[in-house]
Amino acid sequence: MGTSKGHIVIIINYGPNQVILSPNRTSYTFDENSDVPDITCTADCQPDCTLTWIKQTGQVISTEILSLKETQRNQAGTYQCNASNDFGNMVSTDVTISVRYGAEIKGLTIDGENFTIPEHVETRLACEIDGIPKPNGRLFYNDEEKQSSGNPITYGLVPLCNDTGNYTCAAENSIGKSNQTKELFVLCSPRPVATLQSRIAVGNDSILEINVIFLSYPQPKISWTFIKNGSNEIVRSNNTIGIYQHVSSIYITDMKTPQYGMYVLKVTNGIQNDLKHTFEVLPQHSPTILRLEILNGNTVDERQSVDFLCEVNGYPVPDISWILSSTNTVLKKDEHVFKSNYLIPKANCLHTGSYRCQGINVIDGELVNAFSEIDLFVLCSARIDQRYQEELEDIAVMENGDLNIRVYILAYPEPIIIWTMRHSVTGQDYTVNYTNSFNNVEHISTVNITEVSTKDYGVYTIIAYNKIGPPYVKSFTVKPQGSNNRSENNLFKSIGASVGAFFFILIVAGLTIIVLKTMKRRANIKRDLFWYD
Template sequence: MQFAESPGTSTFLSPSDTSYTLNEGSMLPSITCSAECRPGCLFVWTKPDNINFTASPVLSLGQLDRTKTGEYSCTSWNDYGFHTIKIMLNVQYGPGGSISLSPSRSTYTENEGYPLPRITCSADCSPECNYIWSKQNEGNITVGSSLVLEQLNRSEHGLYICTARNEVGEATKQVDIIVKYGPGIIQTSVPNLDKVENQTVPVINCSADCRPACSYTWSKGAATYSNPLSLSTALRGNAGTYICKASNSVSQSVKEWTLTVRFPPKILSLMYTQGNADITENASKSMVCTVESYPASTITWYYKANNTQLATISDVLKSTYTLSNGGCLDTGLYTCSARNSVSNTPTTMDLPVNVLCKPRMDFRSNSMQNDIRIGLSKDLVLNASYLCNPEPNFSWQFHKTTSTNLVNGTDRISIDDIFNGSSLSAVSTLTRPSMEERWLGLYIVTVTNSQGSHTHLYTVAAEESDTELSSSAKKKNTYDTLDPGQVPIPILSDDVEAQGNPSNEINSEREPEETAEGGKETNTYMNVEFRKQSKFHRIYNTIYSIKDIRIETENPYANVKKKKRRRKKKS
């Protein structure tokens, strides 16, 4: 006789494993549930959600996926009871396409210095994934699911990759971080240049590290140029500081680049500080010379007539020279000469200075005499040599008992006037050939220009024998007997000497005499100032009053007075 039997605890599995861990996509082997029971048992497999999966003792899941993870139950039962046995199925899977970022943006664009929001990487993994952030071409930068970049700098620009990984597999997610920044240090392809004028200048390229890329412009003053800067040739007009400006949407920056062009001096102007070339004697005249050159020039001033160096000033572009207390012989051209290190050949420019001076006897000439002894029938030649500016007029007079103006071409008079504008020498030569006794007497030359006048006297007498001359020389300051109205002629003896400054002076007078008409003759007198020259004495400055004739000249010497002595008539 058979007894009824429930499944009790006799339910078992084949294979007998109660736990399975398999990767997603793999196959779970068929699991058969059996039990000893009478009458025979029925079997049912239940899913993890307690839903009957199959009414069969065999569990067959096919290719596993993550949804099949869970606890499966096999229940056997008959009319007398039931029994359940369970298995655990763990389906492992990698992150696959489940990896994601939060925030979900794949691109961030921020300016340098700004913070980047925290970016978190996550994925559905079994078992749980590990996370690593890396930067393209640089390797791992952080372990963990979050990317934290606080204040961005340009080095953090790039592609960042989150990798989620477990023992089943891995997956990645990328985020592009664009760090924008303006130009930092601007570079030029060629450093500052120092060139001699007309040398070649290479092309100058301006560049900078910028994101986004910079645009470039060159400027010099108000002029603008494109990049690269192409000047081709070093010209003085190209010299100076050029500015390269690099700019983008973030910021801009500038860099200076300098082209130095060295060139020899050019005199731009040479002029008087005021007025024209003319100055009066003892006045001053200032001249200013302006030069263009690089480097600055050494300016030298010269008096051109004898190439006398007057002044030298170094490292300047402008120089002023002042002629102080201008004298007659300071008239002439004044030269501004400029040179610098570029050329050894100076550049020059001349400017005239015209010192106006009244006539005075030319110390450079010894041709003027006071006492002239001449034989009758010989030619009389009187030279009047003067230093003056501007050109003077000469007038000649002859005085014996009366005064006569001497005119060229009359009474055998020849007068030749010459003025040399370079040396300021004015010479008047009076020639009277075949002298006659009636032409012996006082010859007076007066020289006049816009600045004043000067008068000189020549005493022309007949030659004496050696004996007479010796006898005359022994008498001190004697005079020939003169007819009424005739100018007294001093015969100066050798022992009268100039005393320096003040100088010697001879005063000679005679009392007025009765005239033929019964009236009184006008006092005739002579003040003679002279200086000794060897054995002879020059009558330098004289004031004559001859009836209604009066000639005044200037005397730089003081006076030594001699009393008048009448010359005795020869017996």
């Protein structure tokens, strides 16, 4: 009886417990249209697993190999390899595919989608951009950057006529760049870019040229008319038409008298409010002084206000300047006027002088002027001119030396100036040789002695006065240099005081008589007596 042997095959079925990727990478980044290396998926299963690749969007690729050639941006995303049989199911780790592509403009839009818009109505431009890596985007008006952030990039505006133009959205990343331009048109009535002149001065036989730059959209209709003595004449013009900015010009050579008058520009474009402007063309002429006066009189009291008036003719309209004639100091300037005032709120002695009104304009490119002068007299009593340093009251002079005492006086009208001298030892009065220099309101009185002797030592007193107010009196004690004799000094002072008092009383008495007589003659004039300050 024979014996037989057999094999028992035991097959253990199981599902996948690991999904292996080769290459073992989980992230890939490639430029668009590039090839991604094949990625193979394997799994240990019994029976063999079915291997498929699944994209996060749900797309299924029924093969164990993920093969992406000439990769497009829509293939970017996350993929998983799925291994499954009747006994189990398992997915691989995520594999991320990134596709880089250059910056792109997806759209440049405006609210309402119409790029022809009315003026003053708020609107918004928007630009949507795309690209990987994330691009930088900017929005330009012509060449001027307006906005550079956000996606979409938005730019709001309340449009004006000069917002018409090209709006460009530009985007750029490391892969590439792109831009898109749309032209915006803002509907607007005609209006000048700058304020227009009303008057234009032109010389005979010269050239008249008027250029007007203005804004308008849509394109304008332009006309020029010459009006004189009730008749209208069409004037030929040269026009340069742009998109929204335009220029209209008239040009006339050898201007003659019949061509002076009114030139009227009219511009229309169908939008409400036409542009209409009149230019009055006048012959040039240099300035002339029509009137120059001091409204409250040429002679005034101190502390009184003084109001000057000057009227000047001429075209172009002149500039009027006020100038102090003695120093050529410009006191005031009014530009482009026919009349000007200059005011001194509170006059003093030093305001006495000549004042010049000067009118200036430009004729044929050159400055032309005319002027006239008027004198102002400010009544003031005699007083020291404080602009100069005063002489010392005590003056020491060596015997045989020189003595010089100079006193600066202000007064109007011209004062009477006298000097006296009382000897320091004998008390005797002497006549003093002195010189006076008179100049309108500024006066100088000088005592000059050469080779001083003992008879020249004493008290010198100056007295200056006119009919306006109290006199100016001052004494100077002249003594030998090096003298320390106190009693002599006291004698000098007492003599000076006595002389001063005596002459003061004498002069005041005389002035009182003069003033009383003057007041009778000028009873209607009130004058305030005061010291200069």
